[in-house]
Amino acid sequence: MTGAPRIALVDDQALIRAGLRALLQQQGIEIVFEADSGEALLAQLPQQPVQLIVSDIRMPGMDGIQALQALRARGDATPCLFLTTFDESDLLLRATEAGAQGFLLKDAAPEDLRDAIDRIIAGHTLLQPVSTEPVRQRYRYHADDAPKELFSQKEVAVLRLMAGGYSNREIAGSLFLAEGTVKNYVSTILDKLDTRDRTRAVLKAITLRII
Template sequence: MSGALRIALADDQALIRAGLRSLLQQQGLEIVFEAADGNTLLQQLAGQPVQVVVSDIRMPGLDGIEAVCQLRARGDTTPCLLLTTFDEADLLLQATAAGAQGFLLKDADPADLQAAIMQLAAGKTLLQPVSTDNVRQRYRYHADGAPRALFSAKEVAVLRLMAGGYSNREIAGSLFLAEGTVKNYVSVILDKLDTRDRTRAVLKAITLQVI
């Protein structure tokens, strides 16, 4: 498998790891090693560098998010793709804050998983927004600081990435939009939240539970 993209795979469930290993190998990727928890992942990475880490976000002991935090703290910039079965809006923010370059739900299409890995290996980011169905009821408020208008699902997705500190260019790459389109979304978001800058917009959106 000479020349294949080198991958580290972490998941606490052996059956899930086996399934992912088989899938990724069929796609021509090389699984350098597997780990059942974050601590093992960090130990193995110290001696066996890879091009992309694919890790479950929920693992006993040291989970995927904390593993990425510790990886970044020791100066390791290996791209990390975090996978989860949990459809929770907060996980995307936690993943971006930890320093992960990618986030996908485990029910993503295999082709999307392969594309995400290739994108991360190329130095890009892929932070797929989780479903916003469970937060849409939060868009109506009865307070003085309420948004001027309701938010669309795409605006919420942009807001989440803004909260992770991503630039317009990075948001555009993650959401497959033109950079100019993202700039327009940001302007609309600032207007709806009646704020002058991105930081105040994110803080207000968090306070109002938009994200």
Template sequence: MSATPLSIALVDDQALVRAGLVALLERQGIQVAFEAESGEELIQHLARQPVDLILSDIRMPGMDGIAALRMLRASGNATPCVFLTTFDDSELLLAACDAGAQGFLLKDAAPEDLQDAIVRAASGESLLQPVSTAPVRARYRYHAEDAPLALFSQREVAVLRLMAGGYSNKEIARSLFLAEGTVKNYVSAILEKLDTRDRTRAVLKAITLRII
């Protein structure tokens, strides 16, 4: 990391939250170039002032964080984005990934975890809770013949992400509002598609093949 502090855009509709984050980030040597309270305001500011990274809430009145990021990506803006949210929701994580986010953290994350996510995302890595994918991809490699036997549904990807976080079938069922038996069926289908015998190998293979 260079001596020049990272410059970020901070987006949250709550002024007190922004004030707390500004104080925290400045203590960590990260410069908040501007604040915005909506997706619309973020887009307007970025047109005038580029930054190294966007740190944004997901759910906001008006244009939310994901909608704003989709618009930015569609316009060719590739500024890395880390989303903060109070919602531990795998569907939000999937939506964040699909929109082009590099990071996804809960607002109760430790300050050092937030700093780490910002630095890594700004340098081009992905850090999405519950699993940091880049280190796993760097360690494990698969070849073309290891490609999935069939495409994955959005629900199967959601189950895979929770498997990656160490969630049990019971916990996955509660998180996704499914019956535990239904989750077991999803897990069996996932193992079959990835041609693996256990959950750990399935998760590692899914990460390296960029399924999650």
């Protein structure tokens, strides 16, 4: 990646924004602008484009998810990383359905936040930063949702790395496999879960207790 990552920082609490700004600037990240609400983000983003939106998920008025839905509705595909103090089952799925690329708890380590920013700007997604048990409890599956076949240990390992937002090349390096082999694993996983994309595959795998 060349140059400092350029982001928009969105949070209704000034002290939180100040803390995040100081932390991110220490890590070489450029804060192009700050917004204290979803409405402010919608107003500022067209004039000040960024590589990534880092936003609180819960705010008075228009919250982060509603703001992202409005952005996507007007054709703005700027990636979004949501931050929250809440580990709630519906937030991960709502954020993903709205078009978010990542979801991170605010108590994450600074290096995890920087890594998340770099990964999302590079085109990856981060889908499993919260506990998966509440997701499973709320979204119990029916018999006809079950996978077509059982998963091998290697397929589960690939799925877990997919949930972390890793690319096929990165998964290959991590598991000491050829990239083509990983591509075949991913295709098999999508087929077994009867899904067309990686995001839905990971969410369904969480729900079905595969990962």
